Every structure is written in structure tokens, then in C-alpha cells.
Amino acid sequence: MIQEPVNAFTHRFRLIAAGIFVVAAILYFTALGKTPLRVNAEIRCHDVIANMLERSDYIVPIYNGQPRFHKPPLFYWTVAATSKLVGGFNLTTLRIPPALFALGVLGLILWWGKILGTQREALLAMALLATTYMFVLHARRGSFEMLLTLLCNLSVLLLYLCVQKPSWLTGLGGTLAFGLAFLAKGTPALLYVPLVLFVWLALSHRLRMIFRWQVGTLAVVGILIAISWHLYVIAFRPESRQTIFSELLLPAGVKVGETSSAQHREAFYFYLVNIWRAAFPLSLLIPLTAFHVWHKRGYPPERPERLLVLMVVVPFLVFSSIPMKQDHYLLPAMPALALLSARAIFDVITQCAQLSRKWVTVPVLVTCIILLIASPVVVLGLVLVGDWLRILAVMVGLLCAALGVAGLLALRRAATLNGLGIALIGTALVFWCYFTVIRPVEDGFGSGRLFSDPTYLAQKEAWDQKFERYPLLRKLLDVDRGLKRSKQIQKPVPDEW
Template identity: 30%
Template sequence: MSKIADYTDQALHSRWLIVAVVVLAFFWQIGAAPLYDLDEGAFTEATREMLASGNFVTPYQDGEPRYDKPVLIYWLQAASAKVLGFSEMALRLPSALAASLWVLALWWFVREKTDEETATVAAIAMALSLEVSLIAKAAVADAVLNLFIALAFFEIYRFWHAPARGPLLRAYLWMGLGFLTKGPVAVFFPVVASFLFFWSEGTLKNWLRAAFSPLGWLVFLLVAGPWYLAIYLDNGPGFFESFFLEHNLGRFGDAMQGHGGFFGYYVIVLPLILLPFTGWFIQVLRGVRESWRLPLERFLWIWFITVFVVFSFSGTKLPHYLLYGITPLFILMARHRMELVNRWLAYTPPVAFFAVLFFLPQILATINGFVDEPHVSVMLANGIGALDIGYNWYLVCGLAAVAAVIRWRKIWPWQSLVLIGIVQVIVVYWLLVPRVLDVMQGPVKEAGLLARELDLPTVAYRTSMPSFSVYRDAVTPDRPPQAGDLVFLRIDKLEGLTERFPELGIETRYRRGPVALVYLKPPAEDD
């Protein structure tokens, strides 16, 4: 290696690079884009109403109980907003901090079970991967949940390696906090995957002792039980019926909110969420048979496969579900990093991704030719306009940087992918995401701020975009519009509103992109 390559190798094994990558991938640009709907809007509106009402037991969204998720994420967002002020940055900060602790937990575990260089590579790769960095910047529950799931799995392996009370009780602690974040999923996967692993090792007695530990379950109940009891006393059985039956069992059995997919959905999704490290993973996958012989690697594969198979059978499918099982893949990739020698395999996925970004305006124009919905067509047209010559120029610079890394033959392919990952983070969060969310959510934010300024009775008409209420700083009730109301709606609903209220004058107060804000004028005002 040359001196520059040698310095690069040292830098890519440095703890300080982990810090730099985490800051870049998780914190940089964290408040630059509006909240997106439905997810961020729903979570943050529930947090806003929690702060406004002082009810820290039952989350509400637009005045109705929100039973989709347990309470911990709302508490964390509320605490952040209380300290830093109510803003996009404050609402997303708990996710960024949780993702940072997730990376730290990964590094600590891998250093303990292998070596520090492998731990550092695994931590850097995970932080730079596309989907992990996305949820680290999102005001939703998933980064927090993934932290607790990973911690629980790490303690389970420690318990298998050296059965003791400490790791056992800590595993129950993390599962309890996960149960307080997103419910049964935080318990289901650690329990099922650990059973399969202990069974494969012939140590089921230890698993049974751990699974039926009275002290362990006491820790779990002390952590999660008080809030579940409190919401039952506050709301009766409503939360339990909605959350456990509809939002857990229901999601597995049927596609909810249109989030369905075919059986092989995650075969397509996995290469995307791993970018730019897709080829690296494929290389590791080729060696699964040899890898299976090692207890640590078998544990990691069982963890991933359990999540992959279960969600492949689920009726509701979303890309971030696979993150519950993605942590072990970065450990496996780091352990086998020197086996990645095929440069075509390594570089084709990120180059293809950058090529898609380069031709995105043309892709959107082609899609728009087949779209009938007015609000979607307007968004696509505005998206094409946002991807202007400045976008193309900076993207060309990004492509040039990727090409330069690929041409640098004096470093290993995995090292090149880490450098490409840094370029990817800069391009995605400086160039792409702010433009996309400004087109999709900028108009919703502007409409909400205007409605707040006008201070009129306001309703949403056949439109579910809860971030409107966040920016309006008020509940937007779900009731039929009436004279004197300000009405927030998607533009494809305007014709229906006009037909429903032919006797009222409709005055447009705001219209941009896919949404509008109109005032229903009483007959007296027309006179």
C-alpha cells in the first residue's frame, strides 16, 4: 500500500471515524426538511397534544385516542421538545440519539466478542447504510425500538456464552423498554430467535431457565407494566383491543393502510436498504454454509433469518420492518470484509443507485404520463422542477467522487464502499431529501402555518395529513365542514367539496402542490 492508502486504512479503523460518520449520517440536516406524513405527522401531533393537554398516559391525535403505538416515543419527543423548543430538530433528536446508542451497542458487543477493528468497521457500515440513516432522522419509534431489540439480542448471546443473572436481567430490561416502545415485536423476535439458537446448540435447558425466570419477568413487568395499567385505568380495554388485536395481529394477517406486498417483497427491499453495501452482503451470503459452523455467526444468521421469514409471511409489509434483523448483517460483513474482492459485485449496486438519482427527473416524467390523480401529478411535476440544473450539477460531482473512489485500486473494496457511503449520505441528505420533502410536505407546512395565523375554525376534508395539525399548533377535528370554516384538503377533493356545498362560496386562501386551504363563506358574507 502507498502512504495515502495506509493512512486511509488507519482512518477507516478509527473510533473517531465512527463519531464523524454518526454526526454526518444521524444529526447533520436533522431539522432541514418538513415532517412527512403519515408517520412523522401522526407521532409528532400526538406528542404536541400530550404537551398541550398534560395527559402523559394516553396519546391523542386530533382529539382522538391514538392506539397505534405505546407511549415511550411520545415521552422522549415531549422531553426533547420541552428542553429545546417544539421543532423538527427537537422531535427527531430522540431517534438520532437512539440510533447513536444502537451503533455504540453494536461496537461494544463486537469488540467484546471479536476485536476492535471489526467492531469499528461494523459500526461505520451500519451508520452509513441507507435505511438506518433514514430512520435515525425520522420522528418515529423505529430507531428507539431497534436499539432495544439489538441490546436484548446482545445480552441473550452473552447469557448463552456464560449463563449469569446479569445478562439475563438486562435482556428482560431491554425487552420491557422495547415493549413500552412498540409492543410485542420487542419480545417476539428475541424469544423465537434465541429458542432456535439454543436448540441448535443443544442448550435448551438454559433457554427454558431463562425464558421462565421469575426475576426476569418481574423486571419486565416493573418496566412495562405501570404504563399499561395506567392506560387501562384511563381508557378501559380500548387500547388493548385496538393495539394488540388490530395493530399487531391485524397487521400480520392483512395489509393495513395499503402497505401490502408479495411474498418476495423483502428479497427486493433488502438490497435497497443495505445500500451502498449490497454487494458486500451478497459476498457474505455466499459463505453462509461455512459461517453457520461458528456459534456467533450462527446466532447472527438465525437473528436475521427469523425476522426475514416472519415478515415475509406478514400481510402488512414496510421496508423498515426488516431493520429488526439487520444489525447482525453488519457484524457478519465486518467479520468477512477481506473476502470481498470482486469489484464488480461491490460497486454495481451503488453505481446503479447514483444512476437512478441522475435520471430521476426523466423517470418522474415518464411516471407522470401514466398518472390520473391530480394531486400526484402536481407533485411529480413539482418534483421534476425541484430536480433542477443545480441538482444535476452537484449529482455529477457526487458521481465523480464515486468514480474516483472506484478507480483507486490501492485500497480494499470494503474500504471503497465506506468512502462511497459517505458520499451517499451527503448526496441523499443535502441534495435529495430536502427537495423531495419540500415538494411533498412543504405545502402542508405552509398551509398549517397560515391556518395558525388566520385562527379560524378549521377542519380537514377527506385528507389525512396530521403534520398540518402540528404546524397549525391545534387539533384539526374530523367533522363535516360548515359555513365559516377553513378547510384543509388535497386538491383532488376540491370538486367534491364544491358539489357538497353549492350554496356556499369557496374562497381559496392557499394552494400549492397537492394541497389547498379554502374558506367556506357564509351566504351573508357574499352579500
């Protein structure tokens, strides 16, 4: 494969990168505070932060009147700081930090592209990651996952550079990022940083490096940063020591004791099944990426791609082996998967092998067909759920269909990359319609919070007519479940503190 010069940051490269950032920002920030709270993790984060701001106590999280030590407080602090900065706490300020962290992860993709020695792959990886469903979902959700993803990937990148070219500055940066990653969510940081690096060094026959005094010093610094908050709680909250120890000893930061509220037990094949939906459309390229990595025999030990492979494989195997599983546990592995997928795509295209090209054309074909199917669904969603003017909704639907057709025509001309780019633009458009127009109403009904909203009460008769005419719409919006949950909601979410 012919690589581009590492430092050849051309005007076109910068323009395309800026365009991806702009599209991603529109996708992540539009109507960010419009979606009501529904997911338990986000509800807990909201209530903990509101309590912190009300009490001006940022050390011990309080939830439902009780100290909550299930997760370290770094994410709470970032939202509290954002709220102080803008002068108020609401759903928008709760979700601004994850959206910014998501843009930061896309920036790390560019940095990895410089290390790998190619611009085109970095741009493609950015586009793939930016439009992955799981990534978009957590970029718009006020929870820990995107902060963990940013810090884990930053730590691995800096520590890789430190191994390749020893430097106290990059080493300290990497250990600081790891310590903060642990402060963001706890033990998952151990799986994505120290464990991955340990396996990488072992397979590269460089494990003796960990016995150097410089490495030991950096490890001590990272550990002290990681457990600084826990040490404080142990020292000044003696009644909480047993809880803290139980949390630290459990993998993935999930407590399985009797007092836990977060048990997510699934079968060992959970990720093999759910990854296709959660990571769409990036997941469609997993067969190609696996074939590519197998063909390269996992890459030579000295290549950075070997580390990227381990960033995907090691957490996947570990999380598959433990009983507690959720889709977002694999979110920090998505940047590495996007980079490997982009490399695999360009490798296949430059080889010009007809059989291999099908590994790329089939995912693009599937995505374009989905865009065509989604076109009328988007129109109906914008009209029935979003109350858009029909002409505007039809125009958006036609644009989705046009992008699907354009992608298919590009495949017919053997312009695979063009087809993939068009398909990703169409995916971004569909996700924008869903997350900014349909998802707020869906979560509003599903959470039961919309039933007490004055806007809904003023339009209740119109909604009842819609549900009577379209029974499937009532089911898709989770109305019946929301009616049950609405009785359990004791108080509405305050707009500001």
C-alpha cells in the same frame, strides 16, 4: 481468518470510529427540522406529543380527540422529555431522539465487534450501517423505529452475554431493554428478542436453560415492564380494554380491524423485492453474505455469528409470512446484517480467492457507477431545488464524481477495502445532499404544506418558471399530489408549544 486481540483498542481504531460517528452525526442532524411532516406515522407522533404537552397528560395518547392505543407511549415520552429539556416542541425536537438512538445503534456495533474479536470488521459494519438508506431515513424521522432498533439489539446483546456468562446485572439489563422495546412499539419486540433467542437456544441444544428459576424470574420482570402501561390503561380505562386486547394479539403491532388506519397488505415476496432499494448500499452485499453464511454452514452453535444470522433470518421469515408489510419492519435486523456483511468481506479478502472477490468488487463497482451517475443529478438538485450557487453545486457534484472515480481506481489496484470505503463516503455525501437540501422541498410540495409557506409564496413565480421549463422537476417533487393534499390540511404545524 486472523483475528485481532479483543482489547487492542488502538489509537487508529478510536480515530476511525470517532470519524464515523462525526460523519453519521452530520448526516443525521443537519437541517433536522427543515423537512415538513408528510409520512402519516410521523404526523401522528407529532400530534400525539403536542397533545400530551398541551394537556400535561403523558399516560393516554390522544389523536384527533380520541385515545390512541395503537402503539405504547415510550417514544412519545422521549420526545416530550427532550422538548422539556430544550424548552420547546417543534420538528427538530421531534427528530432529535431518533438521531441520537441511531448513534447508539452504531455504538452497539462496536460492542459486538469486541465480542466477535475484531476491530476492522466493527468499523466496516459501522460504516455500512451508518450509510444505509433505510437507517439514515429513520434516523431523521420522528417515529418509533429507531428506538425499537436500539432496544431490541441492546436486549439481544446483553442476554447473549448473560447466557455465555451468567450474571444478574447483564440479565436484568437485557430484560429491561426488552421491556422498554415492547413499550416502544409493542409486539415487534417479541419477534426480535424472545423468538430469536428461543430459536438460537433450540438450535444450540440449550433450550433447557429456559426452565431455570433465574430465567423465569427475569422473564417475569421483562413481561411486567413490557405490559406495565397496558395494565394501567386496562385498570383505569375500562372502555378501552377491547382495543388494548386486540392490539396485543396482533403481530407487528398493526391493527387490522375496521377502526384501524394502518393496513399495509403486501405479497409474500415484498421484502425480496424492496430490500434492494430500502437497504442500499448494504443490500448489494446480501448475496455475498448469504454465500458466506452458507459456506460457514450457519456458523457453529457456540459462535455469536449464529445469533446474528438468526436476528436477520427469523424476523425476515415471520414478516414475510404475515400480510402486513413495510420496509421499516426489518430495520432492527440491519445491524446484524451489517456485522455479517463485514465479516463476509474480510473472510473473502483474506482467502484471496479470485472468484469469491467478485462478490465484493461488484457491489463496490455498482456503487461507484451510481456515484458517477448521481454527480450531475446532485448538481441539478442543488441548483434547481436548493437554489445553491452554481459554483458550489458544481464543486459538490465534482466531488461525488471524484469519489466514484477514486473507488474504481482502487478496485483496479485490487485495493477492495479502500474502494469500498471511498464508495461509502460518496454515498454519505449524496445522501446528505438529498436529505438536507432536496428532501425538505420534496416533502414540502408532496405534503402540500409548502404552498402555505411564506417563503414559497414569495418565490412562487420563480417556482412556476422552473416547473414550466423542467416538467420532470414538477413530477419528481410531487407537486400535483401536494396541491390536492393542501386542500385537506386544516391548520399549519405549530413551531412551538
